[in-house]
Amino acid sequence: MNVHRTLVTAGRVLAQLRADHRTIGLMLVVPCVLIGLLAWIFQDTPVFDALGAPLLGVFPFVVMFIVTSVATLRERTSGTLERLLTTPMGKGDFMLGYAIAFGVMAVLQALVATAFAVWVCGLDVAGPLWQLVAVAVLDALLGSALGLLASGFARTEFQAVQFMPAFVLPQFLLCGLLVARDRLPDVLHPVSDVLPLSYAVDAMKAVTTSTAPGSDVLGDAVVILVWVVASLVLGSLTLRRRTP
Amino acid sequence: MMNNVIEVEGLTVERGGRTVLPDLSVVVPAGQVVGLLGPSGSGKSTLIRAVVGVQVVAGGTVRVLGEPAGSPDLRHRVGYVTQDPSVYDDLSVRANVRYFAAMLDAPRSSADDAIAAVDLTDHADALVGRLSGGQRSRVSLAAALVGDPELLVLDEPTVGLDPVLRRDLWGLFNRLAAQGRSLLVSSHVMDEAARCDRLLLLREGRVLADATLPDLLERTGTTDAEGAFLALIDRAEEAAR
Numbered sequence: 001m002n003v004h005r006t007l008v009t010a011g012r013v014l015a016q017l018r019a020d021h022r023t024i025g026l027m028l029v030v031p032c033v034l035i036g037l038l039a040w041i042f043q044d045t046p047v048f049d050a051l052g053a054p055l056l057g058v059f060p061f062v063v064m065f066i067v068t069s070v071a072t073l074r075e076r077t078s079g080t081l082e083r084l085l086t087t088p089m090g091k092g093d094f095m096l097g098y099a100i101a102f103g104v105m106a107v108l109q110a111l112v113a114t115a116f117a118v119w120v121c122g123l124d125v126a127g128p129l130w131q132l133v134a135v136a137v138l139d140a141l142l143g144s145a146l147g148l149l150a151s152g153f154a155r156t157e158f159q160a161v162q163f164m165p166a167f168v169l170p171q172f173l174l175c176g177l178l179v180a181r182d183r184l185p186d187v188l189h190p191v192s193d194v195l196p197l198s199y200a201v202d203a204m205k206a207v208t209t210s211t212a213p214g215s216d217v218l219g220d221a222v223v224i225l226v227w228v229v230a231s232l233v234l235g236s237l238t239l240r241r242r243t244p
Numbered sequence: 245m246m247n248n249v250i251e252v253e254g255l256t257v258e259r260g261g262r263t264v265l266p267d268l269s270v271v272v273p274a275g276q277v278v279g280l281l282g283p284s285g286s287g288k289s290t291l292i293r294a295v296v297g298v299q300v301v302a303g304g305t306v307r308v309l310g311e312p313a314g315s316p317d318l319r320h321r322v323g324y325v326t327q328d329p330s331v332y333d334d335l336s337v338r339a340n341v342r343y344f345a346a347m348l349d350a351p352r353s354s355a356d357d358a359i360a361a362v363d364l365t366d367h368a369d370a371l372v373g374r375l376s377g378g379q380r381s382r383v384s385l386a387a388a389l390v391g392d393p394e395l396l397v398l399d400e401p402t403v404g405l406d407p408v409l410r411r412d413l414w415g416l417f418n419r420l421a422a423q424g425r426s427l428l429v430s431s432h433v434m435d436e437a438a439r440c441d442r443l444l445l446l447r448e449g450r451v452l453a454d455a456t457l458p459d460l461l462e463r464t465g466t467t468d469a470e471g472a473f474l475a476l477i478d479r480a481e482e483a484a485r
């Protein structure tokens with residue numbers, strides 16, 4: 001592990017993103033459009049206040065998953081990864097470099113989406129706003145880390161895109177947004193207790209409903225962080241120096 | 245001083261269920277430009293990948309600069325250029341070369357020298373994705389030169405280049421060898437054989453010849469590398485019959 005190589009790699013990934021204005025635009029605008037639509041559909045009902053915040057955690061998760069898994073897959077298919085692995089760069093430098101670059105994007109995205117939800121759509125948040133942003137950033141990081149891991153199992157761009165529904169939709173069904181987690185069937189409840197998106201949604205719910213959600217959110221945040229670290233470690237194991 | 249920079253013994257590689265290199269043994273001497281020639285599909289890239297340690301091998305040993313191929317110690321000392329340019333299309337030429345310089349712990353200033361060495365100074369600020377194929381492959385070459393490695397392993401670095409550029413790049417390779425670097429360069433342009441100190445002719449994963457060009461011409465009674473290569477193939481088929 002080497003701090004300089006990690007940071008230079010993060011800078012390189014950000015420079016690539018910066019050259020792609022449309023992707024940056026999509027990353028920042030799409031969550032706002034979805035949240036705006038939601039607020040509009042459920043105007044004059046309490047539904048937006050109940051669903052808005054959890055979805056504020058789900059959107060960055062999904063967007064980051066897709067962007068990261070495609071970006072790293074591109075690195076594999078273009079041969080740049082093969083070449084990088086013949087240089088002194090470590091696998092950890094590569095994974096962390098990507099995580100930091102997309103972490104920066106996650107902060108931007110969370111700030112824009114939260115500001116839009118609260119100030120434009122009038123989302124009611126009982127707890128401190130900074131915690132809402134912090135959880136959204138964690139969710140985005142989680143999406144990035146799982147995306148890095150998933151791309152290790154994809155050979156083509158088509159497969160990488162298919163991993164989105166495979167990795168993300170089951171978590172979405174079980175995270176407590178459609179049916180409260182304690183009302184899930186007996187087999188599914190423990191499954192939802194393991195999946196990270198459940199904690200992302202729990203944390204978001206806590207921030208919106210409680211005026212002092214600190215300890216609940218911290219507990220959830222720890223679980224999410226453990227998942228982030230575990231995915232990065234597992235993901236770096238899928239980076240093989242030797243290929244067939 | 246080592247005599248051989250690459251020592252391959254009994255190397256066996258299987259790819260896609262086929263044996264691509266059956267029991268290959270070969271050495272590359274230090275301080276020379278060694279040309280790896282052979283028809284498409286003969287296993288040049290596979291051998292090169294084994295030398296830089298990115299190829300899963302089924303058997304045999306590959307030692308590079310005295311170490312097993314792919315060992316961490318070699319990562320500063322061996323420069324590798326893949327057959328398809330492996331650089332970032334969405335970054336400028338300079339940003340690409342600087343990035344690889346940072347990965348190789350080379351000084352930032354060395355990037356401009358490497359870009360000049362492949363004659364791309366005029367395009368240093370252009371996005372790689374907007375360059376021609378030949379220009380892109382030169383960016384890929386610059387990204388390996390920038391680390392000033394002891395051994396350069398280049399997979400078809402001159403494909404798609406015009407005669408003037410090819411002459412200049414081979415001039416660069418010969419200069420590097422004169423400075424004590426070693427180079428293994430694959431090509432299927434037979435007339436480039438004249439620029440190599442030594443030739444390795446590969447066919448269907450086997451070494452057909454390992455000699456200097458004059459030796460080869462004398463042995464086959466031909467006047468150019470292409471003729472020599474064809475004569476060797478004829479002989480091999482004769483012997484097989």
Ligand SMILES: Nc1ncnc2c1ncn2[C@@H]1O[C@H](COP(=O)(O)OP(=O)(O)OP(=O)(O)O)[C@@H](O)[C@H]1O
Binds near residue numbers: 288291
């Ligand atoms: N990724 C791969 N998976 C499976 N088989 C492969 C793969 N790459 C190459 N091969 C097989 O290995 C053999 C040797 O290929 P290799 O790329 O080493 O040839 P080459 O001499 O470099 O050819 P060229 O001059 O066309 O680049 C070929 O028969 C090819 O079908």
Ligand SMILES: [Mg+2]
Binds near residue numbers: 288327399
């Ligand atoms: Mg090849």
